[in-house]
Structures are given as C-alpha cells and as structure tokens.
Amino acid sequence: MSALAGTSEAELIRLEREIARQHLDKFPYFAVAWAFTNLAVWLSLWPLVFTGILPLWAGFLIASFNVAACYLPSHEAQHDIIARPGTKLRWLNQLVGHLSTIPLVLPYRVARLTHLEHHTHANDPALDPDHSTQASGPLHAIWTSIQNRQPGAKGGLNSYAETLKRIGRADVLLDAALYNLAFYGILFALAWSGHAIEAALLWWLPRHIGLTYIHYYLSWAPHHPATDKGRYRDTRSFRAIFGNIGSMGMQYHIVHHLHPRIPLYRTPRAYWQMREILEARGCRVDEL
Amino acid sequence: MLKLVGLVLHYMPLIFGIGFLAPLIAQLIERAGLALPYGIAPLAAGLVIGGLWGAQAQFRGRWI
Incomplete structure (x- = not known):
C-alpha cells in the first residue's frame, strides 16, 4: 500500500506541484543541441552519400535514426520549454520548433496546435488527434501506424487536418x-x-520508419490501451524493451501529461520523486 | 492557386506512382542488372508498375 494512502487530495496536489516546481524553467541544453546536430547530420548525409564518402546503406541507417529522433526537440518547443512567449530566447524556441521536424515533413504550427489538442482531449476518440494510434498490441500498433498513412485513411496525419x-x-x-x-x-x-x-533511402523510407517509431513510442505505448480519460488516467509509465533512451524518454510520459513544461530530460527524476503520489492518485504506474 | 495546390495533393498517389515509383523501379532494375524480357526498357517497366500502383492507390485510397 502506498505510504500516502489516506492523504487528502489537496495535500497530494500540493506535494505534486512542489515536486513539479523543482523541474520547471530548466533550460533544455541537450534538446537544443540535439535539434541542430540531428538536422545537420541528416543534411550532411546527402553530399556524403552523393560523393561516395559514405555508403548508401550507412546513410539509410543514420537517416532513419535522424528522422525518428527529430520530433522531440520540436516537442520541447511546442510546450514553450526552451523559452516562453515574450522572453529573450523565444526566437530559439521557435527556431528549434520549425527546423527540427523538417526531415519528418511536419510543419511546426501543425505539430504544435494538434499536439496541444491531444493534451486537452487525450484518449477521446472524437477529439484527440492522436487517438487513431490506438491498437491492441505492439504489432497491431505498427500495422495501425502504417494503415494511418494510407491516402484514404481517416487517422494519423490525415486526422490533423x-x-x-x-x-x-x-x-x-x-x-x-x-x-x-x-x-x-x-x-x-x-x-x-x-x-x-x-x-x-535517405528520406522517403526513413520518414516512414521514423513515423512508425514515433507513433509507437510517443503515442501508442504511453497511452495504451487509450480508453481512460482524465489527467491521472489518460497516460501511464511503462517499461520499454529499449529502455528510456530507446523509447525516446517516453517511459515517464505520465509526468509530461501532468506537467507539460517539465523538460524531457527531467521527467525520470520527477517521476521517481512523485511516484508515490501518482500511485495514491490511482495512476497507472505499476510497470515502473 | 490554393485550388491548384489542393488538386495536386488530391492526386498525389497517382503523381507519386509516376513521379517517384516509376524512376525508382527503373533504377532498381538497372542497379540489380536485371534484363527484362522482350527488351522492355527499365523505365517503361517502372512507368507501368508505378503508374498502375499509383492509380490503384488513388482509386482505393491505400497503397497496401
């Protein structure tokens, strides 16, 4: 039983916010460096492969990694984590947001507006733009991601429109x-x-691989089975076979939904600090 | 202008079949060193396969 069982709701909220405050307004240096480095590496693949310095198969592997990894810096920007509106570094926030998802062919404004709707309506079949990633298991999630990319599909990027x-x-x-x-x-x-x-092999297929990976780890896994609504039930912590880095930091996604302005790199620490509170709240934290 | 953009994107599966899959298939055939029967040119094969695949994707709303 949780050590906090019986604690009042007001007290749980106070404790949770106290922890969250310790992690807010931390500049995500890694995410900013990641955004520019990742894009620079992907762009450099083109001349390297075209001039024969890098073999195409190696370019393909690196490009697939680049595309899968390009979304998260933009995600930090979408939540104004790099810099809030009106602050000195706001331009950097917007620059990261716009540039990082170029390999994914996902415009920043589309990503930001639809992602904020996902937070507002997580797991609502009619209003959550990411609900179409719902699937019964891992293989079904991959298949669903592919199906959502068909020209006539209702879900995926098509539902963003x-x-x-x-x-x-x-x-x-x-x-x-x-x-x-x-x-x-x-x-x-x-x-x-x-x-x-x-x-x-440098763009078209890596984009499909990257989108599948992103849909799997950023959308399907942290929300599965995507049936519960409400801020304490619409997402969960989970144990990924590739670990927290391999799942792009999504093992602790529940912290992100509760406090979206906590930088990605601080969510593991925040999670372990507030885990008992989350358990007392009835959150889905049984895997970690 | 916006209508034209919308039209192009609406017919993108068909355009993609001819604009990308056709030369991709042709170059894969050439890279693999395959000799097509009856002296069919790789690009002709690419245009037929890519075009038909794109047309069915346009009609059915799905590539696979």
Whole structure:
C-alpha cells in the first residue's frame, strides 16, 4: 500500500506541484543541441552519400535514426520549454520548433496546435488527434501506424487536418500543403535526375520508419490501451524493451501529461520523486 | 492557386506512382542488372508498375 494512502487530495496536489516546481524553467541544453546536430547530420548525409564518402546503406541507417529522433526537440518547443512567449530566447524556441521536424515533413504550427489538442482531449476518440494510434498490441500498433498513412485513411496525419478545421485554424493547412509539395517535388526531382534510390533511402523510407517509431513510442505505448480519460488516467509509465533512451524518454510520459513544461530530460527524476503520489492518485504506474 | 495546390495533393498517389515509383523501379532494375524480357526498357517497366500502383492507390485510397 502506498505510504500516502489516506492523504487528502489537496495535500497530494500540493506535494505534486512542489515536486513539479523543482523541474520547471530548466533550460533544455541537450534538446537544443540535439535539434541542430540531428538536422545537420541528416543534411550532411546527402553530399556524403552523393560523393561516395559514405555508403548508401550507412546513410539509410543514420537517416532513419535522424528522422525518428527529430520530433522531440520540436516537442520541447511546442510546450514553450526552451523559452516562453515574450522572453529573450523565444526566437530559439521557435527556431528549434520549425527546423527540427523538417526531415519528418511536419510543419511546426501543425505539430504544435494538434499536439496541444491531444493534451486537452487525450484518449477521446472524437477529439484527440492522436487517438487513431490506438491498437491492441505492439504489432497491431505498427500495422495501425502504417494503415494511418494510407491516402484514404481517416487517422494519423490525415486526422490533423480535421482537428485544425475544428479548432478554426484551417489556415495552418497551407503549411502542411507547402511542406508536402516541397517534399514530393524534391523526391521527384532527385528521382528523375537518376537518384531515386538515394532519395528513397535517405528520406522517403526513413520518414516512414521514423513515423512508425514515433507513433509507437510517443503515442501508442504511453497511452495504451487509450480508453481512460482524465489527467491521472489518460497516460501511464511503462517499461520499454529499449529502455528510456530507446523509447525516446517516453517511459515517464505520465509526468509530461501532468506537467507539460517539465523538460524531457527531467521527467525520470520527477517521476521517481512523485511516484508515490501518482500511485495514491490511482495512476497507472505499476510497470515502473 | 490554393485550388491548384489542393488538386495536386488530391492526386498525389497517382503523381507519386509516376513521379517517384516509376524512376525508382527503373533504377532498381538497372542497379540489380536485371534484363527484362522482350527488351522492355527499365523505365517503361517502372512507368507501368508505378503508374498502375499509383492509380490503384488513388482509386482505393491505400497503397497496401
């Protein structure tokens, strides 16, 4: 039984907030460095592979890692963790947000607005833009991610358009349209100039692999089975076979949903500090 | 302009089949050193396979 069993709700809230405060407003140096380094490495793959310095198979592996890893710095920016509006480093927050997801072909404004809706309506089948990743198990989650990327799919990135229309931000769809036109335009130009295999293995296929990985660890695993609603039940802690780094820090996703402005690198520490409080709250923390 | 963009994106599966899959298939055939029957050019094979695959994706709303 939790040591905090019987503690009043007001006291639990106070204790939880006290811990959260210790982790807020910490500058995420690693996420900022990660954003620029990751993008620079991915961009450098193109000349390295085209000039024969790096073999294509190695470029493919690195590019797949780059695409899978590119979302999280933007995620820190989406929650204003790097710098809040009106502060001196706000430009850096926005720069990281815009640049880091270029390999993923995901515009910052689309990512930010839909992600904030996910936080507001987590696990709501009608209103959570990420609810389409719900699946019965790991293999089903991977298959669902692939199915959500089909042209006629209702879920995945396609459901983001519906979310943007619902919240009155259809204007942001232009960002997505321009990103997609640029992405396909570059792929077509490379393909017809004799570099289709390079384009497929440095961008097209890594993007699919990255999206699958992101859907699996950032959306499916931390919310599974994605049936409960409410801030203490809509997500969980879990044990990933690749560990916390391999799951891109998502083992402690429950802390992120409760306190979205805690930087990713502080969520493990915050989790272990508030675990008993979460247990007393009836949170799903049995795996860790 | 926006209508044109919307139109292009609507027909993207078909365009992708011809614009990307066709040259990709052709270059894979060439890279693998495969000789197609009846002297069919790799690009012709790519256009047929990529075009048909893109057309069915456009029609059915799914690649696989």
